[in-house]
Amino acid sequence: MCLAVPMKVKSIENDMATVDYMGTETKACTAFLPEVKVGDYVLVHAGFAMEVLDEESALEALKLWKELEELSFEKKEPKLVEEKSIELA
Amino acid sequence: MCLAVPMKVKSIENDMATVDYMGTETKACTAFLPEVKVGDYVLVHAGFAMEVLDEESALEALKLWKELEELSFEKKEPKLVEEKSIELA
Amino acid sequence: MSDIITLAHGAGGRLTSELIENVFSIYLEKPLKFDDAAVLDFSGKENELTFCTDVHLVKPIFFPGGNLSLLAIYGTINDLVAMGSKPLYLTLGWIIEEGVEINLIKELANEIKKASDECNVKVVAGDTKVVPKGQGDGVYLSVSGVGQKKSSLSINSRNIKEGDIFIITGTIADHGCAIMLAREDFPLKSNIESDCACLDKLILPAVERFQNEIHAMRDPTRGGLSTVLNEFASSSNICIEIDEEKVPIKDEIYGLLDPLGLDPFTITCEGKMLIACSPNIGEDLLNMLRSHPLGKDSNIIGTATKQVPGRVILNTKIGGKRFLDMPIGENLPRIC
Amino acid sequence: MSDIITLAHGAGGRLTSELIENVFSIYLEKPLKFDDAAVLDFSGKENELTFCTDVHLVKPIFFPGGNLSLLAIYGTINDLVAMGSKPLYLTLGWIIEEGVEINLIKELANEIKKASDECNVKVVAGDTKVVPKGQGDGVYLSVSGVGQKKSSLSINSRNIKEGDIFIITGTIADHGCAIMLAREDFPLKSNIESDCACLDKLILPAVERFQNEIHAMRDPTRGGLSTVLNEFASSSNICIEIDEEKVPIKDEIYGLLDPLGLDPFTITCEGKMLIACSPNIGEDLLNMLRSHPLGKDSNIIGTATKQVPGRVILNTKIGGKRFLDMPIGENLPRIC
């Protein structure tokens, strides 16, 4: 619905932050995040920082999934389902 | 100084004449020649008819030149003058 | 005046030559600028290849006597034919302005088909680019051609000898006049049609028959007959003397050009060939050319002399002489 | 929606293919649309000729990693190389907008000289047209090329067999990203440079060594790797299965494309070759390619199978599968 990527805040001047994502730098307006600070990861959408990403809760979630019952996991080769690409007019 | 060709008047509507010169047709304004009539040859310059050409005086002049002393006429081959095209920087 | 490209640089006359000489010569293999197609070296063969390219733009795209597709295909065919080679393969590059109707492209494709069938050439590859609205003008068409010629033939602009005669295969200036007339806002009217035609069937049999008695050929296009004559004079370092009254020019052409102050020698043709050949084949070649509909107005118009090497002299109708020079830029209508 | 040309028709994807199929096929000799150059029949010879054309436009004309001249010359070289042929001769067609500085043309001519020297090709003919201000965009360059190949070689897009493997000679999407970044008003910044390069020295020794074990080659340009893969799948009527994680893509490329919602498989490359070859030479060919600086990131990225003939399947990084389709038109940044 709304494309947004997590970008790292490099600097802030007034309500504009310079942000970086894997070597791509751009500006993002911080009007919605008065508390944002350099070093934060922010979700950037349409030139605005929408939210500061919370590392702690991310790590917690990751930990949960990584600890998922190993036993039930058996790598199945993904298979193509039978149907061919449907016929087009 | 002022390119003009003799064109034949084909028709006139208000102050605009349709004129012809060897298959080329165009419009010429007759504001300067209220007396012009279809069939006249007019000198056309910049979209205006400048003067009606006088056939009688033309024929007269031509007659004069055609009758120029034949005796003194001897066709000489035109010669290139000696100078080459001048050197250019 | 700062050095920028103006329309004059594209008008085929003096400034175009200067651009080639001063700028493009850096990467051009040989001084090929005065030939219509390059002859490619594939050593040890009885046949050589010829290779040429032209970019075509014309407004309007359809005009009395032709259209962009015919112009483009015929133009490339003629350039190959001018080297004495048989046209075989073409490639096309389209530059289309956003917003052009696909039906127009279809019509143009049909005309390409017609023209390539007529000339027995195969269109073997192509490319299409679309440019944003306002960065093109309808359709531009770039056409490259490959042909085949006998290695033994040596028809090129450096090959003209003193005493050679010059034949033009028909009336000059028709195409340029037709295009002027076809422009929407042009205030003069006349029935002149473009002479746009492909010359393979007219020229190649003559090449076959007269072989190396034909020394050079060129189809006068942009810059008109005067440009080609000057290129020939310069490449072969001979003087070319042309008899004005022998050059076929239709009355209607004067009818259009006189009021504009333009010189028919500088106006574009699109279906004529200028041929330089030995004087001894002159009459036979002339008769052969005249027997073909596209060559019926062929005439011997001049001779290669030593008078002023590198220049073209026009013997005027009243018996005077003047240099016939390349046009300098665009042909603009004159008031004076 | 009326049928007019839009930028999408020039974007190299689905609509470009349709234009060729529905409109241009009328005059095209064979269904050559999926090959980069035509192979010309000069019967009875050990060598065949290849012939191709491309029209080049790029804005800005000079960009990080290259410029219009390099793009144009290398592009044509690569198309000839893709057929397994040695590039020999080029012709150039310039379309210059009135008002361009002649110094720019000089710089471009110098770059052409550099590129043609580097690639050992000769520029043998050309043409120059100037279009009025507002009917062009700086400079467009049309380049045609002629090359020579052994008649015994049969490298073409219809020649791919089940079991063949696919090698890409380096990272994808660099050029398209560099061009986006170089646009004046583009709000994102990154150091990505174009991969613009000529591939003769990388590819021709491999062709020499592996001969007909190489089945098809193509340099992915407009429309990106996905377009070439789809063209291959369609021409050879095979299924191509690609492993996403094996396709070399730089992190910076994701860095730029993710925020724009664009897919690297659809983005232009300019110095990469996709090679389809017998599986038995895969490792040797890969090692040979990797030993050349232009091929150091080469990788085997997929296999020809029978799964869904005519389609390309991507095995995603997480082990899923999806079809990899041609892009439909222009790549436009997404909000969603």
Add this chain to the structure above:
Amino acid sequence: MNWLDEFKSPEISQKILAQIKEFDFPYTFMEVCGTHTVSILRSGIRSLLPKNIKHISGPGCPVCVTSQGDCDLAILAASIPNICITTFGDMLKVPGSKSNLAQARSEGKHVEVVYGPLDALKYAADHPETEVIFLGIGFETTAPTVAATIKKAKEQNIHNFSVLSFHKIVPPALDALLSTNPKIDGFIYPGHVSTVIGTKPYKDVLRKFNKGGVIAGFEPVDILSAILELLKMQKDNQPKVVNNYHRAVKDEGNINAMNFINEVFVTEDAEWRGMGTIPNSGLGLRGEYKKFCAKTKFGLKSKKSPDPPGCRCGEVLQGLIEPYECPLFGKVCTPIKPVGPCMVSTEGSCAAHYKYGKL
């Protein structure tokens, strides 16, 4: 590996997938958000799900649900002399009743692609002689960015800037969708809309319709774990609202962003492509900001322009039919000439079926 990258991890994805495969009951979920749709298709998740799990792509993105009438209005606006339409790139191909913005541009209209509303405002400031209209497309994620831009225009006295607001909001659409009793067991809720609106609207849905859902991020691990959560709540027969995107979504959302929306916009009825008029689902400009309303400024009025007869998007969206059951599918309606939002969106249900078959 950065902690953010771990959400792309194939290993973790496979672990979650193995868990998903433990559930054998039939289950149909819909992701509301087009960006989720793209993610599910591009990453191949769709092909990895067991056959008992059916996936329906939701109404897609705000771009794709923009009605024909609104597209026509944008094209009409583009033909006002001296106007420049600034827009997100993906709006260019969305079809009106006869044309789209890409075609309008082909015909010489001035249409500029921008990367965000602030770029459009900058364009206006740099071209004071041109009237710049920004197409306000987007849900609650985008609406505050446009609101903030309009406030800046006001502060900076930029008078040649206005917005053609086609903004829509999500909760009324969920309400409308669920009111028709669709064959959907649960939702993946839009992560970035939720960043702004928080979790409350989904709790309202739960209360009213007894349907649960999971707020999810956009990486494979995010999506697969969300599906796992959905399956668990189904098994427990306990519909819930789960915030699985905790790193970006607070329960209360982003209050600042909501304040921007509420200051500048007011809700109004809106027309959704394929779904008809949904009451109070659109955002128009409020009070003192009306002077930045392009409709007011240029006297533009949306004409209702019904979807073409035959389009069965509504049913596709409700999971009632498969795309290829629509009579228009692949014939009148293709990705090159799309009709409904499911085809307009390059990754909508119909477009996906057209392009990818049932791989």
Add this chain to the structure above:
Amino acid sequence: MNWLDEFKSPEISQKILAQIKEFDFPYTFMEVCGTHTVSILRSGIRSLLPKNIKHISGPGCPVCVTSQGDCDLAILAASIPNICITTFGDMLKVPGSKSNLAQARSEGKHVEVVYGPLDALKYAADHPETEVIFLGIGFETTAPTVAATIKKAKEQNIHNFSVLSFHKIVPPALDALLSTNPKIDGFIYPGHVSTVIGTKPYKDVLRKFNKGGVIAGFEPVDILSAILELLKMQKDNQPKVVNNYHRAVKDEGNINAMNFINEVFVTEDAEWRGMGTIPNSGLGLRGEYKKFCAKTKFGLKSKKSPDPPGCRCGEVLQGLIEPYECPLFGKVCTPIKPVGPCMVSTEGSCAAHYKYGKL
């Protein structure tokens, strides 16, 4: 053969030429008119004249004598927003101090070539949103056509049309030329200017300077017979004014055309390229027609811009030096980058020497 064509006749031309060759004294004539210059060169008359007859090309055409300052003014006008400059084609290449109109057009200025002033007026009527300026270039032949056009603009209430008048008149220029005592024995007078002004001005010249001349048409027979007349009057030591173009020139000229000039224009000082300021040799707009004056309308003022140092056009025009004696000739001054009017005119003395040598 039409009677008009007979004036092109090679036979008659040769007959006259034979007569010309009967005269063996040195004689220098100048044709005042650029169109005569073109005719003399194109037809090869120059090469046919015996060596004792020296030919000097006059100030050329009204286009070529337009001063650098006036060209600069036209280019300045072209850069006013929303302006379209309409002009005869041959003005495009005439150089100002830094540029010319062709280059201005290359740089994106709106310059349209028209075939006459009425076309310019029509362009204005068809493009009411554009301010159309017509460059009023020309001598007494052209000035009435522009005057008539301005009157039509007034009648038809076309307010977006104006004229940048650089018109010049011939008699003051003859006066200025003869005042410096040039090495010229007689003139070929401009046929088409004379069509309007008649023969009186040349009779004034005869009285004041005792120099004769022949009014001539533009075909070979016209020009050769004019030269013959000049030689005859020199032999008789009897300078006269001969009207050799009787078919087109009445003694009184065209009174109607003169009335148009006098109604719309008033004489003023004018700057001639290569000749400096000549009093009362230009035409400005008069009284009620001032609203069609582009200078008034747009507040444009001609700046004096002297010819580049070194240009010796004045002396070339007076027959005092040959073109190649000018230090700029062929180096700084070429047909591609012309300096003085003798090079600006494609058939001016310097251009002709450059292109045709002394053939």
